[in-house]
Amino acid sequence: MPGCLNFLHRGSRLEDRVSENVKNKIERLKRDIRFHDRLYYVLSDPKISDKEYDVLLKELQALEDKYPQYKTEDSPTVRLSGGILKGFRSIRHVEKMYSLDNTYSFDEIYSWKDRVLKNLPDGKISYVAELKIDGVSANLTYRNGKLISAATRGDGQTGEDITENIKRVRSIPLTLSGDNLPEFIEVRGEVYMEKQSLSNLNRQREAAGEPIFANPRNAASGSLKLLDSEEVAKRRLLFYAHSLGAYSGVKLSGHFEFLQKLKYWGIRVNEHVKLCHTIEDVIEYCKLWQGKREGLAYEIDGAVIKVDNLEQQHKLGFTLKSPRWAIAYKFPARQATTEVMKIVFQVGRTGVITPVAELKPVECGGVIIKHATLHNFDEIERLGIREHDRVLIERAGEVIPKIIKVIERRGKSAVRIPKECPVCSGKVIKEKEEDVAYRCINPNCGEQLQRSILHFASRQAMDIEGMGEAVVSQLIGLKLVGSFSDIYRLKGKDLSALELFKEKKINNLLSAIDASRHRPLSRLIYGLGIRHVGEKAAYVLASKFGSINKLAAADMPTLQGIHEVGPIMAESIVDYFAQPQAKKLIEEFSSLGLNLKEEAKKTKNTPLTGKRVVFTGELKNFSRQEAEELVRQNGGYPISSVSKATDFVVAGDNPGSKYNNARKMNIRILNEQEFERFLK
Numbered sequence: 139m140p141g142c143l144n145f146l147h148r149g150s151r152l153e154d155r156v157s158e159n160v161k162n163k164i165e166r167l168k169r170d171i172r173f174h175d176r177l178y179y180v181l182s183d184p185k186i187s188d189k190e191y192d193v194l195l196k197e198l199q200a201l202e203d204k205y206p207q208y209k210t211e212d213s214p215t216v217r218l219s220g221g222i223l224k225g226f227r228s229i230r231h232v233e234k235m236y237s238l239d240n241t242y243s244f245d246e247i248y249s250w251k252d253r254v255l256k257n258l259p260d261g262k263i264s265y266v267a268e269l270k271i272d273g274v275s276a277n278l279t280y281r282n283g284k285l286i287s288a289a290t291r292g293d294g295q296t297g298e299d300i301t302e303n304i305k306r307v308r309s310i311p312l313t314l315s316g317d318n319l320p321e322f323i324e325v326r327g328e329v330y331m332e333k334q335s336l337s338n339l340n341r342q343r344e345a346a347g348e349p350i351f352a353n354p355r356n357a358a359s360g361s362l363k364l365l366d367s368e369e370v371a372k373r374r375l376l377f378y379a380h381s382l383g384a385y386s387g388v389k390l391s392g393h394f395e396f397l398q399k400l401k402y403w404g405i406r407v408n409e410h411v412k413l414c415h416t417i418e419d420v421i422e423y424c425k426l427w428q429g430k431r432e433g434l435a436y437e438i439d440g441a442v443i444k445v446d447n448l449e450q451q452h453k454l455g456f457t458l459k460s461p462r463w464a465i466a467y468k469f470p471a472r473q474a475t476t477e478v479m480k481i482v483f484q485v486g487r488t489g490v491i492t493p494v495a496e497l498k499p500v501e502c503g504g505v506i507i508k509h510a511t512l513h514n515f516d517e518i519e520r521l522g523i524r525e526h527d528r529v530l531i532e533r534a535g536e537v538i539p540k541i542i543k544v545i546e547r548r549g550k551s552a553v554r555i556p557k558e559c560p561v562c563s564g565k566v567i568k569e570k571e572e573d574v575a576y577r578c579i580n581p582n583c584g585e586q587l588q589r590s591i592l593h594f595a596s597r598q599a600m601d602i603e604g605m606g607e608a609v610v611s612q613l614i615g616l617k618l619v620g621s622f623s624d625i626y627r628l629k630g631k632d633l634s635a636l637e638l639f640k641e642k643k644i645n646n647l648l649s650a651i652d653a654s655r656h657r658p659l660s661r662l663i664y665g666l667g668i669r670h671v672g673e674k675a676a677y678v679l680a681s682k683f684g685s686i687n688k689l690a691a692a693d694m695p696t697l698q699g700i701h702e703v704g705p706i707m708a709e710s711i712v713d714y715f716a717q718p719q720a721k722k723l724i725e726e727f728s729s730l731g732l733n734l735k736e737e738a739k740k741t742k743n744t745p746l747t748g749k750r751v752v753f754t755g756e757l758k759n760f761s762r763q764e765a766e767e768l769v770r771q772n773g774g775y776p777i778s779s780v781s782k783a784t785d786f787v788v789a790g791d792n793p794g795s796k797y798n799n800a801r802k803m804n805i806r807i808l809n810e811q812e813f814e815r816f817l818k
């Protein structure tokens with residue numbers, strides 16, 4: 139039939155056109171996204187909201203998933219994909235990465251200038267003054283405008299290959315924009331974290347019992363060395379370019395010009411960089427920022443001064459360690475002297491007693507300081523601190539200032555380790571000789587109670603919305619709550635005694651409490667706050683034992699037989715359940731209707747039992763958390779990234795790159811209906 143042929147013919151032309159359209163659309167979206175990245179990060183002048191930006195990104199991702207033939211390595215969606223790295227290879231820098239010589243006074247800056255002048259007798263010199271950002275340096279390599287690799291400084295000659303992680307830093311372009319791009323260029327700069335992001339991160343880490351980062355440098359460098367690139371994406375790392383390495387295919391004559399070019403190509407450069415024509419201007423700049431550093435969103439520890447002209451730089455050359463054409467001016471440490479008025483003892487959730495110095499308020503680097511942490515009693519001994527001593531304190535990027543030394547002994551008597559808890563008068567002991575920490579061992583300690591209840595009600599544990607600090611402290615103060623089980627005995631009229639608690643708030647809290655009765659066993663176990671039992675361990679324990687009673691009855695050998703449980707954790711679990719209070723608590727939980735069993739019906743085999751399942755995209759009927767929970771209940775394992783060991787990928791709307799990976803690896807993909815059928 140000729141008509142049919144005709145139709146076919148038209149059909150394939152139509153297909154070509156559709157595919158041409160898709161390709162154009164993808165290119166346009168990529169261009170738009172890069173344009174908005176540049177406005178946001180480089181020019182600090184966004185024209186769309188974060189939400190609108192996400193819409194563009196999602197649209198691009200959806201198209202790429204549907205037409206993977208058009209997905210490219212430099213697409214902004216690369217930043218959304220996860221992946222676990224095996225380790226870091228090393229990369230040799232084309233040009234060596236140097237460190238900087240430090241100066242600590244303006245006099246030293248003048249002598250540096252004199253040395254420079256001696257080597258450039260007939261030169262007129264301009265300088266570029268920059269902020270010295272407290273982060274970690276990275277070397278980005280672009281070839282023909284594409285980011286091809288990224289490395290840490292390492293020993294200066296070779297660094298570690300952190301390309302995959304650097305791609306998750308949104309302020310670093312994967313592709314340069316503009317024209318006259320260099321064939322090849324090494325761009326060096328600082329990966330850093332803003333003060334706010336760092337303190338948020340530290341708060342989360344503290345809640346999870348992980349060690350906190352002492353300063354932005356450690357945080358940035360720790361984050362770049364994470365093996366889980368999805369985690370890197372969450373860390374809110376930022377980048378400022380500040381130095382030039384090897385390059386070709388572009389003409390550059392000055393450092394300042396180089397920085398301007400970078401901005402034009404879409405690479406972020408600090409806005410406070412200044413071209414100075416005299417050394418006096420440079421000193422002005424250092425003074426200015428020494429005074430204004432507190433107002434910045436990120437930490438700086440000094441200024442960096444560079445000879446602007448590249449030819450002059452070349453003439454000056456390098457010493458073994460650093461360029462002769464640049465110098466760092468380090469701000470004086472933010473120190474102050476004050477008096478220790480009192481040493482008080484704080485009690486943590488696990489009863490650990492932490493000494494804290496209450497100081498006579500003093501200004502230190504623009505902030506009024508009233509407290510300094512002393513970490514533990516060994517620290518007090520090491521420093522020899524007594525109440526009323528005059529001390530030197532220092533803030534070095536840390537969140538809490540520390541005491542450096544005693545400068546005048548005024549206290550009469552040495553600090554005594556309290557024998558009793560300052561809050562509940564319970565007994566304070568060092569459990570083992572090798573421990574540094576002393577702790578209050580009274581299980582009914584008020585302070586510990588408050589912290590334990592907050593932990594019990596937290597989002598990762600029983601997730602009782604509305605049980606925040608203010609509510610919990612009132613509940614304890616009014617003697618309405620003295621244990622976890624009391625939470626489940628609260629009545630409306632009890633709650634009406636709380637500040638600002640009217641009908642609506644009362645009902646909300648009661649229903650939040652009620653809902654928490656049905657949380658999975660793993661969350662309850664985690665909520666108990668057994669020492670050394672984190673979220674993951676709680677999950678393992680819940681699935682291995684299946685009920686709280688079986689867990690409570692487990693002995694050391696049984697516990698240690700579990701791969702994820704070490705001897706310290708095993709001992710801590712046995713000790714916990716050996717307490718009569720723990721037995722009583724479980725009985726109370728049971729009569730108050732809390733779920734104490736793992737709901738996974740291990741005997742019932744579903745197609746998900748024992749399977750590793752990855753989710754991507756949005757499901758209509760479940761949140762991600764609910765879906766993962768269902769997998770667990772069916773005896774399966776929710777996993778975050780696709781690998782050969784993955785059994786199923788469940789794809790909802792707008793699936794991410796995991797979908798493509800699954801297709802490439804031939805892993806079975808389920809849509810939402812199929813997933814639901816598997817659950818039955």
Ligand code: AMP
Pocket residue numbers: 236237238268269270271272273274275276291327328380381442466
């Ligand atoms: P340091 O680690 O104290 O020897 O200081 C040298 C480091 O300062 C370099 O490796 C960079 O990572 C860092 N740095 C921060 N800001 C700048 C800047 N504006 N110019 C050059 N280096 C900088």
Ligand code: ZN
Pocket residue numbers: 485559560561562563564578579580583584585586
């Ligand atoms: Zn106590």
